[in-house]
Amino acid sequence: MAQQAQRSLLNTLFLWGTLILALILVPLKLVLQGLRWSEVGMFLLMYTLIGLSVTIGYHRLFSHRAFRAAWPLRLAFLVFGAAAFENSALWWSSDHRQHHRFVDDPEGDPYAISKGFWYAHWVWVMEGAVRPLEAVEDLQKDPLVRWQHRYHFWIGAVVALIPVYVGWATGNVWGHAAIGLLLRIVATHHSTFLINSAAHRWGSQPYSDTNSSRDNAFLAPLTFGEGYHNFHHKWQWDYRNAAKWYQWDPGKWLISLFAWVGLAHGLRRVPETQIQRARLDMEAKRLAAVLASTSPTLTEDLRERLGLAKARMEEALGTFQSRREAWEALTAEWKAKGQARGAAWQDLRGQWKSERSRCQQELRAAWADWKAARLKVLAFDGAS
Structure with missing residues (x-):
């Protein structure tokens, strides 16, 4: 998919201008005035609201349809996401879907890491390649998305200037403008850009090495969970970016909370058995x-x-997955008939719990066997 490369003066001036001004004015502000807690609080509040709107809204909801959301939630993501000044949700999703479709392909991937770290990081934005909207017909049916696409810059400007409004009301316009707006x-x-660059250059690949994506735990706190990028590229439609409960991903926790209060539904997630199979492979x-x-001849026993x-x-993984799918199909059938109640249903649930326990026990034993074999190979490699 060829793209016509050209320099975008507006994008270049905005990206370089805000960076240079921040490098000059923020240190100057700190020297002359110091730093107030109100400024730090405003920075963190705006960074968090806008960052979450990008990862949960622009990325997981609109780009990947990993879950569905009520209109007040979609509106909030679109309004605060516009203040990221990363284009409209429609354009953002179009570029991102092309990134997943053509990942690492210098012709099709808008921010291919194969064209260099800095190209993937931000040069692609300044290059301003002419790319038509593609594969976003579903989003174009949403009137809120169309509205934000038409007015995203003005919406973003109104939201981004909230620190200035606060500064004007409290007599500290200069401090809030430097920290809460510019910085x-x-x-x-650049936290968003790091996912396009650093998360395709440094980190681990526990699930797939078919592309350059990597899990990078250091990026997760900066991007509200986006650092687990190898998992994301393997299962882009999952509402989570971090599969393990302890991995930092406030995006998935908030989506679960939204679902609990009825603002989100249809959360999509990959079965745990598929995750384990990918890790195993x-x-x-x-x-x-x-x-x-x-x-x-030296490693024949180890290979066996x-x-x-x-x-x-x-x-063990195949058995567990097939049993789970059978149970889910049976549950759907009983619920459709209105029979998911009473003694017969409780008896079936009890049978499933017992069977699930047996499958999990076999999985644990098989995984322990695999880990023991893996350690033998690694020990042999270390000794040799």
């Missing part, structure tokens, strides 16, 4: 590479043990 714009831009691939560097452990793990 916040730069921080929002990646580990097996890396361990096979370790064994391939050694004479087959690793193969048996992987086969046991795959069987």
Whole structure:
């Protein structure tokens, strides 16, 4: 998909201008006035509201349809997301869907890391390639999205100037403008841009190595959970970016909260068995590479043990997944008939719980067997 490259004067002036002004005016402000807690609070409030609107709204809701939201929530995301000054939700989603479709392809990916770190980070914005809206017909049906697309710059300006309004009311326009407006714009831009650049350059690939995406826990706090990018590229439609409960992803926690209060529904998530299977395949691939560097005669027993452990793990995952799917289908059938109640239903639920417990026990045993085989290979590699 060829793109016509041209320099966007407006984008270039805005990105460089806000950065240079922040580098000059923020230190000057700190030297002359110091830093007030009200300024820090305003910066954090605006950075959080706008950043969450980008990750939850622009990214997970509009770009990937990972969940559905009531109109007040969509409106809030569109209003505060506009203050990121990263274009309208429609354009943002179009570019991002193309990124996933053509990831790493310098011709199709708008911010391909294969064209360099800084290109993926922000040069692509300043280059201003002419890209038509693509694959966003679903979003164009939403009147709120169309409204924001038409007026996003003015909406963003009104919202972004909230710190200035507060500064005017409290007699501290200069401090709030420097910290809450200017510094916040730069921080929002470059934290978002780091996902396009750093999250495609540094980090781990626990789920897939078919593209450059990486999990980077250091980026997660800056981007409200977006740092787990390898997981996201593997299952872009999942409302989470961090699959494990302890991984920092306030986006997924808030979406769950919105669902609990009735503002969101239809949350999509990949089954845990698929996640484990992906991890298993990646580990097996890396361990096979370790064994391939050694004479087959020396590692024959290790290969056999690793193969048996992987086969046991795959069987346990397959059994658990098939049993779960069968139970979900049975549950849907009983609910459709209005029979999901009474003694017969409770008996079925009890049978499923017992079967699920047996499957989970086998999974734990198979995973322990796999880990033991993995450690043997790694120990052999260390000794050699």
